[in-house]
Amino acid sequence: MMSFPTTGKAWTDVKQALSDAKKGDYAWEDGRLPVYIYYLDEELHEVVTQAYQMYFTENALGRRAFPSLERLEREIVEMSLSLLGAGPGAGGSFTSGGTESIFLALKAARDRARAERPEIRQPNILLPYTAHATFNKAAHLLGIEARRIPSRPDHRADVAAMERAIDDNTILIVGSAPSYPNGLFDTIPELGQLALKRNVWLHVDACVGGFLAPFVRQLNYPIPPFDFSVPGVTSLSADLHKYGYAAKGASVVLYRDAKLKEYQRYEYVGWSRGIYSTETFPGSRPGGSVAAAWAAMTFLGEEGYRRAAGIIMDTKHKLIDGIRAIEGLRVLEPSELCIFLYDSSDPSVDISAVADEMGKKGWFVGRISDPKAIHVAVNPAISTGVDAYLADLRDVVAAVRSNRTVGKVDFRTY
Ligand SMILES: *Cc1c(COP(=O)(O)O)cnc(C)c1O
Numbered sequence: 008m009m010s011f012p013t014t015g016k017a018w019t020d021v022k023q024a025l026s027d028a029k030k031g032d033y034a035w036e037d038g039r040l041p042v043y044i045y046y047l048d049e050e051l052h053e054v055v056t057q058a059y060q061m062y063f064t065e066n067a068l069g070r071r072a073f074p075s076l077e078r079l080e081r082e083i084v085e086m087s088l089s090l091l092g093a094g095p096g097a098g099g100s101f102t103s104g105g106t107e108s109i110f111l112a113l114k115a116a117r118d119r120a121r122a123e124r125p126e127i128r129q130p131n132i133l134l135p136y137t138a139h140a141t142f143n144k145a146a147h148l149l150g151i152e153a154r155r156i157p158s159r160p161d162h163r164a165d166v167a168a169m170e171r172a173i174d175d176n177t178i179l180i181v182g183s184a185p186s187y188p189n190g191l192f193d194t195i196p197e198l199g200q201l202a203l204k205r206n207v208w209l210h211v212d213a214c215v216g217g218f219l220a221p222f223v224r225q226l227n228y229p230i231p232p233f234d235f236s237v238p239g240v241t242s243l244s245a246d247l248h249k250y251g252y253a254a255k256g257a258s259v260v261l262y263r264d265a266k267l268k269e270y271q272r273y274e275y276v277g278w279s280r281g282i283y284s285t286e287t288f289p290g291s292r293p294g295g296s297v298a299a300a301w302a303a304m305t306f307l308g309e310e311g312y313r314r315a316a317g318i319i320m321d322t323k324h325k326l327i328d329g330i331r332a333i334e335g336l337r338v339l340e341p342s343e344l345c346i347f348l349y350d351s352s353d354p355s356v357d358i359s360a361v362a363d364e365m366g367k368k369g370w371f372v373g374r375i376s377d378p379k380a381i382h383v384a385v386n387p388a389i390s391t392g393v394d395a396y397l398a399d400l401r402d403v404v405a406a407v408r409s410n411r412t413v414g415k416v417d418f419r420t421y
Contacts (some may be wrong), residue, residue, distance in 0.1 A: 033371040038392020040371045046388040047252045047315050058302030059254050065294030076294050079301045086304050087259045090221055092236035098265025100287055105214035107288050108244035108260035110145040115270035116179040116208045117149055132179040133172050135164035135193055137186035164193035170201050179208040184216040184233035188375050190346025192231045199239025208241040216344055217245020222316035235263055253300035256293055315387055319345050322390040329397035335404050348380040356407055359414025364403040376419040
């Protein structure tokens with residue numbers, strides 16, 4: 008166990024210790040990590056890190072002290088709203104990530120229900136089976152009951168089943184654009200109709216798709232409607248620290264009607280200091296992540312994001328073609344955006360063993376438990392590793408088949 012150091016060390020030594028610490032991590036720079044990392048290129052990396060450093064010390068909690076951060080946050084929200092089909096009167100907040108964006112949307116829905124439907128004692132929300140686990144985390148913290156509704160056989164939200172599950176205490180329903188596990192879009196227009204018909208809040212979780220799908224659509228790939236252009240969508244989450252290529256700690260939660268944002272607020276006056284009032288979860292917030300996100304958006308513009316989207320789709324097709332060409336593997340259909348799954352089509356090729364062996368070769372292997380498959384979330388950083396990946400995968404599948412290897416990986420952990 009490390010005890011608190013009595014004396015300090017030279018920065019060169021501290022720096023060396025940090026570089027050494029990283030050595031056992033997966034080499035995302037070599038394209039070996041199809042998750043967690045969203046890296047476009049060296050040029051943008053430089054822009055984002057310098058922007059972060061310019062605001063390294065500032066605290067975005069201090070709105071009176073740092074009006075520039077308030078402006079940058081507002082502009083990030085405005086740019087996001089304009090990208091995602093919002094009309095006049097819409098609003099939103101810059102947050103620390105998808106988890107906070109979703110937490111705040113649920114808090115706003117809960118507190119609106121408390122104000123407008125006080126007869127509801129135990130509010131509930133309805134989630135498709137494939138919606139992100141963080142909805143349950145937020146519901147747990149907020150005292151909301153989260154009900155999972157089995158998805159259709161095609162892994163999309165079963166809207167008819169969701170309609171049957173709505174009761175007098177249902178305050179919100181969810182659709183994903185796309186879902187993180189399966190990579191598929193729920194039918195947001197149908198969910199929007201249901202929300203309007205039954206007067207419930209519809210939250211669209213576009214943490215993955217928000218800053219990617221619009222640009223993939225501009226490249227003429229078919230992308231289903233999912234944003235505020237769809238009637239009935241009340242709020243939407245979109246992660247800037249995923250396909251927005253911002254520094255970690257960056258997302259937005261957006262509302263069709265800016266008035267709903269007021270329900271995010273928490274206020275307390277009964278302490279010695281006076282009014283404590285915040286509209287997001289944390290107190291102190293890094294100014295750097297605001298500046299870095301703003302810098303990424305303004306540096307890249309639509310043009311830059313389209314280029315990134317092109318790299319992602321080309322990389323995905325190269326990987327899918329390569330995997331299809333390996334006997335014993337099967338790519339699951341369809342794949343609508345950046346996420347695809349593959350499994351075994353041959354009883355003598357155990358997919359767990361393939362995952363184990365690829366891991367031993369230094370590839371981080373994403374997994375999904377239902378259906379049991381290997382999960383690839385394509386990002387621009389993996390484009391450099393595609394040929395090496397496919398070559399290793401070919402060898403691994405051949406070896407697993409001839410040795411009848413059975414894997415040990417638990418596909419429920421990822
Ligand atoms: C990543 C993700 C989240 C959670 O976001 P964090 O930034 O990890 O907190 C929620 N929903 C979807 C669809 C995601 O991909």
